[in-house]
Amino acid sequence: MSEIIHLRDGLLADIAAAQTADAIEALRVGALGKSGVVTGLLKTLGAMTPDERQRKGPEIHDLRESVTHAIAARKAALEGAALEARLAAERVDMTLPAEPVLQGSIHPVSQVMDELAEIFADLGFAVATGPEIEDDWHNFSALNIPETHPARAMHDTFYFPDKDSEGRDMLLRTHTSPVQIRTMTATPAPVRIIAPGRVYRSDSDATHTPMFHQIEGLVIDRAIHMGHLKWTLETFLKAFFERDDIVLRLRPSYFPFTEPSAEVDVGFTWEKGKRVIGGSEGWMEVLGSGMVHPKVIAACGLDPDEWQGFAFGCGIDRLAMLKYGMEDLRAFFDGDLRWLKHYGFSALDVPTLSGGVGA
């Protein structure tokens, strides 16, 4: 009996002392292999008397159990330690920088154009376009701007030496209003469009650039009046600035292509020395608007006794500046990566009504 206990203690001590997987394997073969000592003891059971077997059997089985268990445990411990050691060796400085993410950006003018398209889509306005190189009929005459109007002068308008096949002077459009004419002559009334795009005036100083962006709005229908115009502008500006305290002031004015005409001021509040849209501590002119002049409607081949509507125009660059706080218009067109990354928008900032049109 003491032999078996002695054997067990010896094996368990060897197992506990084993330092490698190979040593454990050697011990396993030596104890539990085909000609191992424990296997040998098990084989002796068959030759024993029932009495002897009843006495020694459990001891031998016990021995086998404890040795098997000890080997498994020691093996697991050694493997665990080996893994620990490997992991410890694999340690890296995770504060090292990862590959930098490229920061692309959307220009504020494009972003604002998308915002405007989203807002006006909800009001049923489609986005219309027209050429930037226009003829003087679409840019001036059809809009009831007389031959002698100062806006037609060379110091305001960029001209080309060319004429089109109808003998019209070619020029760079000075406003998005010719899109009104192109839309009314090309699509049947009723009409609801906005027309954003590049426009050009021979002007260059701190607050004017020879190219800038405008958005035109046009509604032509049977019973549209100035009250609708006012509501549309209020609704648009509230949605654009995402503020409910937008206050508008309409002032009578003059544009050859609208009658009555109104300039639209929006109220602002002083916050930290900056003008912020909303409230009415002061007024800022943001829009020109009016009821489309009957002559313009007639010039487009519609009957002004049947159709009427409103039009408005507004600077997109200026809207962007008022909403997002840029101060220098010239920087819009400089392509300075530092500016674009600061004032630009992420590709994922897609304006939506549910997520908000501002970013």
Place this chain on the structure above:
Amino acid sequence: MKFTLSWLKEHLDTTASLDEILIALTDIGLEVEGVENPAEKLKGFKVAKVMTAAPHPQADKLQVLTVDQGDGNPLQVVCGAPNARAGLIGVFGVEGATVPANGMVLRKAAIRGVESNGMMCSTRELELGDDHEGIIELPADAPVGTAFADYAHLDDPVIDVSVTPNRQDCMGVRGIARDLSAKGIGTLNPLAAVYRMASLNPIAGDGPAPDVRTDDPDGCPAFYAQGVSGLNNMASPKWLSNKLKAIGQKPISSLVDITNFVSVDLGRPLHVYDKAKLKGGLVARKAKDGEQVLALNGKTYTLDATMTVIADDEAVHDIGGIMGGEHSGVSESTTDVVIECAYFTPESIARTGQKLALTSDARQRFERGVDPAFLEDGLAIATKLVLDHCGGKASTIARAGTPPTAPNIVVGYRPEMVDGLAGMSVPAERQQAILAALGFAVETGETWTVTAPTWRRDIHGTADIVEEVVRIEGLDKLPSTPLPRAEGVARPTATPLQMIERRARRAAAARGLNEAINWSFISEAEAAPFGGGDWILANPISEDMKVMRPTLLAGLLSAARRNTDRGASSIRLFEIGRRYFRAENGSSDEHPTLGLVMAGEKRARSWQTGKAQGFDAYDVKAEVLAILSAAGAPVANLQMMGEAGEAYHPGQSGTLRLGPKTIVARYGALHPRIAKAFDLSGTIVVAEIMLDAIPAKKKAGFMRPLYSPPALQAVTRDFAFLVPETVEADALVRAVRGADKASIVEARLFDLFAGQGVPEGQKSLAVEITLQPGEKSFTDEELKVVADKVVAAATKLGGVLRG
């Protein structure tokens, strides 16, 4: 248009406050651009008398004065003005006052050791003129101690309003007063009373009328004139010169000031000729081509036969309705004059003014169209003022031609039109009252016939009448009315091209490109390497902005250079905009395009990847394909071809086409010659995507084709071929993919090798094909059949399977 509050009140009897008037002006469409009370900046400046003047002990050019400022407590003041002397009455700035010209706050100070308490001021220091020779000298009767602003009648706010081009009548103070009276701000005083005349009847004179006629009834349909002889043209009276000074005009002499005053007061320009300098009568005629005149502004203008002038037998004396001539201008020695009150045709004035680039107060008014029915009254007022202030005797009146006085009449007006067009309800009686107050004659009835006053050329139709009513009633009363909207959720409005543009833009930004907006016009030098532009501006703002761009690359390359100059190491820029060409019929042919440029470092040096890496042509190809794919272009169907154009490196560029002619994109490395022209170095890669060449997706509902993932796993096989160097990889891949369309679902090139082991003039291309089994797995025989087809396809291109 500037005027003072007191000036306005000569025409308008009102108790309204300044603020009420300002608000009303803006409300009726006369936008207030500024209000300034000159008295405010003259606070602390008083009329004062120099009691004694003694030399300064320390300085030759200074004097020590005692100054009485009216409180019986004379102050010691050090003064450097040469005209400072005992007994002089001038303007004294007390301690604490701010000198308008330089913002200096006056303090008690020691000047060269002598205490000084305030300052005696010059005209320039108070911003009242340019004189700085000495201190202001006031008349001996100026009341010492009075605030100088009060004494000089400067406590009168100056109002500046912006008058829209349709409102000639408001280019005169009286028109503004009339509009305000219609708004309910006071009542309009009768014009005769304003001028202290019993009536506006013509001034009956003696003797022959001036010899005037018009030979140009188109440009100058009416030329009225009256002579005054034996007059004395001295400086104008205070009331007159003060008024002109208050609005920033310089008083010159009585005659000149009178014409300027009437022009501002009544919007009625006049001209006065020195009769002694005229040879024969005056005639309004067209100028002769090349005829010259020295105008009152000191400049000589060369005229042409479209321009109307007033001339005598020898020379031109007036660019009709725009500016008088120097030669016949009045002076202090003038004794006999001809006063001209004419009507010039607005369009003619505008054209002449534009051609000569000459603006004047007269042009501004004639161009908008003066009241054609006011010639008689205008002349009476002018002659009356001349007689009052210069003396002399009036001649009888000459009336050559006839002014176009027929008023604009609007028929068929109905008061409901205000509601219909403006969405405001204004009672008919109120409308009638507004129109009457503005000088309109109204015949009511089923429909109204409304006759505009002769001073309103801008009234043509019912919409104009609505505007008048709404303008005076006030747009602040305009209620907001919701725009009717279609039922349900708003429907999508974007066109296919707009969607392509939006997706392309956001895809580019998502890939790390930054969107710029560059000028649509570039310089001829920038356009030249791209073949020049179809459209060249006749009047560019500068040579840098002259040619409408035929490519977006020029602007992007210039932007890249600016960024390089600012030290940017990695540049990824794109722009979406148009390229401009000319269509056959001479109209514009504009193509929405996405341009992109990448320059500098593609990847900065890094602890992981080592040295910084530049861009190569495959990088820009990757961007182009990614953007095209995002925009919905059929990328798999695009043909890769060459001929990107002269802007590109001939061996490192390509085009993507739909069919042989439709180029969807050009891309590649920039030609080094162009890089050099834009002052850029290193490899620059660029691309242009023709957004309008991308076919719109056909929308056939939202349903996708039915699909369930195949049960059996796909099989891949690799093939390596030796092919002649000239065979393009894309050709081989296409051939392999097409070898067995039923089984091969993908073919992908994964290796390119040339050099050791590969014969000269050849290269090794390795392609992985993916085979998708259907119902059951491929047998070895089936796989062999496919492999044979693949090899056969490659053989057609000169490929040999490598062992």
